[in-house]
Amino acid sequence: MRSPARQQAKGTVPELAPAAGAIQETRDRVKRAYGSAIGRHRRDLVTPALILDLPAARRNIAKMAERLKTMPAKIRPHIKVHKSPELARLQVDAGAIGLSTATIWEAIVMVRSGLDSIFIVNTLAGREKLAALAEIAREAEVMVAVDDPQNTADIAAAARTAGSEVGVLIEVDTGMDRAGLDTPEQAVELARRVAGMEGLELMGVTGYEGHCSLTPERDLRASRQRVAMSTLVDAAERIRAAGLPCPIVSAGGTATWDWTATTHGVTEIQAGSYALMDNFHFPMAGDFEKALTVLATVISRPPDRVIVDAGNKSLGAPALSTMRGHDLKAMRFDEEHGLFIAEPDYPLHVGDVVELVPGYAPGTVNWYDAYHVVEGDRVVDVWPVIPRGPGHGGLIS
Amino acid sequence: MRSPARQQAKGTVPELAPAAGAIQETRDRVKRAYGSAIGRHRRDLVTPALILDLPAARRNIAKMAERLKTMPAKIRPHIKVHKSPELARLQVDAGAIGLSTATIWEAIVMVRSGLDSIFIVNTLAGREKLAALAEIAREAEVMVAVDDPQNTADIAAAARTAGSEVGVLIEVDTGMDRAGLDTPEQAVELARRVAGMEGLELMGVTGYEGHCSLTPERDLRASRQRVAMSTLVDAAERIRAAGLPCPIVSAGGTATWDWTATTHGVTEIQAGSYALMDNFHFPMAGDFEKALTVLATVISRPPDRVIVDAGNKSLGAPALSTMRGHDLKAMRFDEEHGLFIAEPDYPLHVGDVVELVPGYAPGTVNWYDAYHVVEGDRVVDVWPVIPRGPGHGGLIS
Incomplete structure (x- = not known):
């Protein structure tokens, strides 16, 4: 997963994936x-x-960067919010360690716009999507969430076919009732499988406390955030205790970002809405x-x-x-x-x-x-x- | 408005409006x-x-055409549902007298895809949109809804600048509480102004009973439909009684289409969802x-x-x-x-x-x-x- 040999990347991503030339064409159109x-x-x-009020977005991005300086976590902002390589570039220039995306297509656009270190914060399935994932991992650091053994094996197989290595983060359900494993024990078990699979690199755990963004009441949101993060950090610690690597613990949306960025054990946050803001998030941030x-x-x-x-x-x-x-x-x-x-x-x-x-x-x-x-x-x-x-x-x- | 001289159309629609070549480019892309x-x-x-299950859509379109044969109203199906020139063509080939659209851009795409007689079933404002409307009226029969005197004058002015004639239908609020005039008297008053304006052709009245589609209960929906249509037909009759033309009385969505198509005085319906259908409309149609x-x-x-x-x-x-x-x-x-x-x-x-x-x-x-x-x-x-x-x-x- 680390240090992909960009200059050697010559495989073809499936035809649905936009090439750099297509991105420029879109820009021209x-x-x-x-x-x-x-x-x-x-x-x-x-x-x-x-x-887009650009000065306001710049101020939002600068404020996030400034405030994170005193916090242990880094930011890998979620670009599903803005779907803009230009805004992503501003975020990276302000110190973001990479980008989070919701889809493989968002990841490809970012990579082929010259941005690196992308975490697709969702599980992915389907032959073409996995092939695209494996191909794009030849060109940049790319990670994806996993929560299913067979799917994990399918990603590994796609990576081997492409001659690449895909980073994976074990997804843990921190209370949002969406994707992710229910218990730290299950996370350790899947981590063990990942560590043994050629084509994958075990990079850590992820668990979005998205249910907290549906909790406008501040104290209740805070207590739910603490429970969510203790589940996630616990999973990471158990993976490490099992002798497996777990450098990344990724979570955090705009509704809880500062609490999560200062939670012991969380290494990076995925918050994205702070850059543009909206009426849903504003009362909370x-x-x-x-x-x-x-x-x-x-x-x-x-x-x-x-x-x-x-x-x-x-x-x-x-x-x-x-x-x-x-x-x-x-x-x-x-x-x-x-x-x-x-x-x-x-x-x-x-x-x-x-x-x-x-x-x-x-x-x-x-x-x-x-x-x-x-x-x-x-x-x-x-x-x-x-x-x-x-x-x-x-x-x- | 009638019989535009297609071959003489040489004005330029504002740059945001897609030309036929752009439509073909999109198709190719x-x-x-x-x-x-x-x-x-x-x-x-x-x-x-x-x-898109094409045989099913074809059957829907054929069924509507067949059933309308025994009804007094014609259909000018709403293409906001499918946004597809191909589906619009199937509808016209099955006997639709033209098309309804929600936006000027939808109208332009249909005209420049070779389709004619378009009714934009909404009020339109803004300099560029009115200029585009007036230009496209050089290439095809185009009508638009109006409910405001100044806006009506602005459309007339745009038409005179473009050397075209725009058809207008007076919009009456039939109980949906959206756009449209509240009373038949107001409709007559605006119709009188329209009739006196160079650049416009008074074509009739429109009033969508969209609130009925929020009334799943059949009998209540039927009674609301009757009230709505009596308001609309009344407005048309008063306009005619004032010595003004009112050839078109346009209404009717998929939730009420057969009642509206058999309402005395309604000349055409705008139903569109019947072609694709969805879970919202299915219980009603x-x-x-x-x-x-x-x-x-x-x-x-x-x-x-x-x-x-x-x-x-x-x-x-x-x-x-x-x-x-x-x-x-x-x-x-x-x-x-x-x-x-x-x-x-x-x-x-x-x-x-x-x-x-x-x-x-x-x-x-x-x-x-x-x-x-x-x-x-x-x-x-x-x-x-x-x-x-x-x-x-x-x-x-």
């Missing part, structure tokens, strides 16, 4: 399609448009700024409501979305309509432009081709959202 | 990226994959087949659950999604995980492939680049989803 926005005022764009908005236009103005052209095909967790600068209660979101309650004399009219703060950033970004990157009120660039969609779209070559 | 799937068994695809599924792979198998690689970034209305052929209750959908409850000995293992029926088709299709078109168990083609996303992605040229 996005520039052609949206480049006319560059130089415009942020209020003068075709809506709905995804707006309010020292980060809301850097992501969606620009929308008022398209109808009945007496008791304001209707904008951003609905649930334009916003993630729309019910949690708010209108910046307007204290209007959201009423409903249909596919192409966002409805807010407003008095008849409220000064918003058809054609007016407003900015919405999304409920949930990852589900928002994933709808769009591109960020309109703004500094102050000016659009300074357009950046592609890649890959987006379950068909890893936006990158089709 | 999709073929290059996903074409290796053609000829494969449907169970042997990279997941998540969007599966069960004589259409579920032609759309999402293929997924089991990626983790804890003792009490089955976890697949299709989450809420892969499915619309995931909570309503079901696993075909498996009577498993959905537990939760995270971004890249779909969780179902299953006993420890339930015969599904990591790597197994399953097929999910989406809760809501339009929100599902919009996540994907392409349909894997199947006949029986074989993939026979891949068709692009265009345009998708609020940034009208998948078509960026």
